[in-house]
Amino acid sequence: MRLKLSTLILVLIFFSIQCFAQTDIETLVNEGIQYHDNGDYIKAIEIYKKALELNPKSTLVNYEISFSYLKKGDFSEAIKYADVVLEQDDDYKLQAYITKGSALDMIGKTNESIILFKEAILKTEGHFLLYYNLDLDYFKINELDLAEGNIIKAIEMNPNHSSSHLMLANINNQKGNSDC
Numbered sequence: 335m336r337l338k339l340s341t342l343i344l345v346l347i348f349f350s351i352q353c354f355a356q357t358d359i360e361t362l363v364n365e366g367i368q369y370h371d372n373g374d375y376i377k378a379i380e381i382y383k384k385a386l387e388l389n390p391k392s393t394l395v396n397y398e399i400s401f402s403y404l405k406k407g408d409f410s411e412a413i414k415y416a417d418v419v420l421e422q423d424d425d426y427k428l429q430a431y432i433t434k435g436s437a438l439d440m441i442g443k444t445n446e447s448i449i450l451f452k453e454a455i456l457k458t459e460g461h462f463l464l465y466y467n468l469d470l471d472y473f474k475i476n477e478l479d480l481a482e483g484n485i486i487k488a489i490e491m492n493p494n495h496s497s498s499h500l501m502l503a504n505i506n507n508q509k510g511n512s513d514c
Contacts, residue, residue, distance in 0.1 A: 359385045363398055370398070375406035393419045397426035400433045409437040428454075428461055435467055439474070447471050462491035466498050473505060481505050 366381035382399040385392065400415035412433055419430035431454035438447040451468040458464065465488035472481035482505045488498040 359388050359392060359395065362388075363394060366398055366402070370402050370405070375402045378402045379406070391418070391422065393422055393424045393426045393430075397429050397433070400430060404433050404437055404440075407440075409441045412437040428458060428463070431458070432463055432467055435471075439471055444471050444474055460487070460491065462488040462495055462498070465491065466495065466501070469498075469501055469505075473501065473508075476508075478505055478509050482509075 362381055362385035366378040366385070369378035369381060379399055379402050382395055382402065385395045386399070389395065396415045396418040400412045400419065403409070403412035403415060416430040416434035416437070419426050420434065431450065435447045435450045435454070438444070438450060448468060448471045451464055451471065455464050455468070465484045469481045469484040469488060472478070472484060482502070485498055485501045485505060488495060489502065492498070
């Protein structure tokens with residue numbers, strides 16, 4: 335009887351600590367997001383790193399820190415933290431793919447970014463933002479037919495995404511299709 339009571343107490347303590355840590359992580363993330371949204375990426379990253387001390391594998395925290403590094407212009411760090419999310423194949427996978435692909439493109443690795451977005455489309459069953467970002471890469475390297483095919487897929491998936499329509503117009507303009 336005494337062993338059962340001790341085990342029950344230990345289990346309750348463990349779950350209490352887990353709940354507290356989760357709440358603390360959410361509080362830190364919300365604080366970090368406020369700094370990020372105000373353009374203070376350095377402070378946001380500092381706050382997110384405190385949250386990582388509580389749970390280094392948190393997909394939420396690793397995504398947020400990755401995104402802040404991307405906005406700060408530290409693309410190698412953005413890739414590093416996006417990879418933590420992608421290795422876990424859990425929540426925030428779509429966002430991590432977009433962040434990593436964008437960072438790869440920004441450091442001149444557009445072909446690697448294209449490969450990543452194609453992989454992401456296969457692994458996630460597609461999403462209009464993946465097709466949109468793939469389109470951006472193809473447009474950048476002047477592969478206009480491939481860009482057009484991907485932006486049309488993005489528009490089919492989300493006809494309300496105005497940036498996709500603008501890209502289609504840019505592609506048609508670049509191709510000399512001013513009547514489209």
